[in-house]
Amino acid sequence: MDNLTMARLLEQTADLLEIDGADGFRIRSYRNAAEAIAQTTADLAAICDDTAKLLEIPGIGKSMATNVKALVCTGTTPLRDQLLAKYTVSILELTRLPGMGPKTIALFWSAAQINSIDTLAVAIEAGKLADLPRMGAKQIEKIKKGIDDYRRSSGRFRIDQAQEAAEALTKYLLSFAGFDRVTPAGSLRRGRETAGDLDLLVTGPACQPDQTGPGVDYVAAYPGIADLIVKGENKVSFHLANGMQVDVRLLPGESYGAALQYFTGSKAHNVTLRQRALKMGYTLSEWSLARLDDESVVAAATEEEIYAALGMDWIPPELRENLGEIDAAVNRSLPRLIEERDIRGDVHMHTHETDGRNSIREMAEAAIACGYEYIAITDHSKALAMTNGLDEARALAHIQRIREVERELEGRVRIFTGIEVDILADGALDMDDEVLAQMDVVIASIHSRFDQSREETTARVLRAFENPNVRILGHPTGRQILRREPVALDMALILRRAAELGVAVEHNASPERLDLCDRDLRLAKELGCRIVINTDAHEIRTLGKMSFGVRQLRRAWLGPQDVLNTLPAAEFVSSLRTRPQTTA
């Protein structure tokens, strides 16, 4: 069982405990443990017999360690089985409906044996809920609508979709005279790979207390609103047509920093920060950091002031996941994180020779416009027939054209020759070695047979590594965010072997992939792997999407020294895997 599955089962147990009316702190400890397990780079299935190692993970105590062992050995825990026997697993989907919390679910279950969205829908139609306490016509209408929405939408959105929505809204909001600053908070600001909703903070003269009426009305008049959820004094919530929920908050400038800090999260980061505030005699809210004794404000206008007053450096939003960043900020030892301008080259892109849309020359010109010193042209190999992948003869001709374009551009950009060669189902590469040996950048990627077992896929990748021409493992898990699950891989084993051989692993910055994910990137660094970040652009427009990947690298605590393509061209090539000298 992998860590994420384990985390999901513990999270599920917490939900069931909550419906069951268990002690709130016990519930929280299950959630904390789930979070810790989802984030750790240790492979719990591998170390589950080593209780001491389990206890090293913050949030895992004696009885949670027992739970972990039970999950690995039996796939469940006694407590979970007991709760599921009472409620059935389908009751959990009720928590996905807006306005349905554990108390309401428990009420419905005890009053009408409702344990799924379907039985809830039937009960509403039969009018069974009308007599229950706190169930007025509005409440029931809200639940009905929630069921319809749930059945239509998946709930989460890719980060680029969230950003696009944020940019459109920001433009609209800034055209109102009383607003002068709009900042996205939440998952988008932290650079997560998906967002469940969009949080926008707004400040300006129209956001002063008791004067927010016109501003709120303006927000609520946004033409993109599909339906309005909440319209309060300083908050407007609504859905966009694609189902994305947006929360817009109007805030006075003097508490903007406190609000930005609060609504950026993560929740776990904020909880830890607040505990620290309390120990220091302060209380931290979305309005201010204030003294506990006389309630006087210590800091509120900027995040920098608040973190400084708490005795620590300002923490970049990407790190705010309660994974050690608070201690590091207190000790003044936060890392210098990589920035987009550190990236000197993009070495994974396609042209119209296969499934790209632009020529070598067009891609190169666009890369120059991005400020890159070098690129690599890495079209597909023949196994990807639908992309018109290259066979050996075409690949050799392509190399010649790449060199010609490089000469034409007269030193304005270095263009490496390359290929994204398929790793076939058995781990062999889809191109002759003597052709691969002529290329600067050979990226090996999986594009087929995603259904193989963990053992098969791991062996497949390890066999590909044995080919000395392989210099980079492309989009290692093959996942497509919200569309296709990652392939099953023994990631620690793969990364350890890559580190030994000097094979670099790619972070594919395309917002559809973001592969490796942040957690595996941290593991890669721990294991001494070299990392390369690429856009995998198929047209000039997507060359500009490097920033989505950079945010994932930052989330993994990576600095420029951890990423090969922050190096100048010559050093970049010489730090790729060195091939054995050919004897011929």
Place this chain on the structure above:
DNA sequence: GCCGTTTTCGGCCCGACTGTTTTCAGTCG
């Protein structure tokens, strides 16, 4: 159920909004 710079017992983060309950519970973030 976890944890320890006052604690191995007794703590464990804070406020807005909604609906319906005339004083507040539940949900959400």
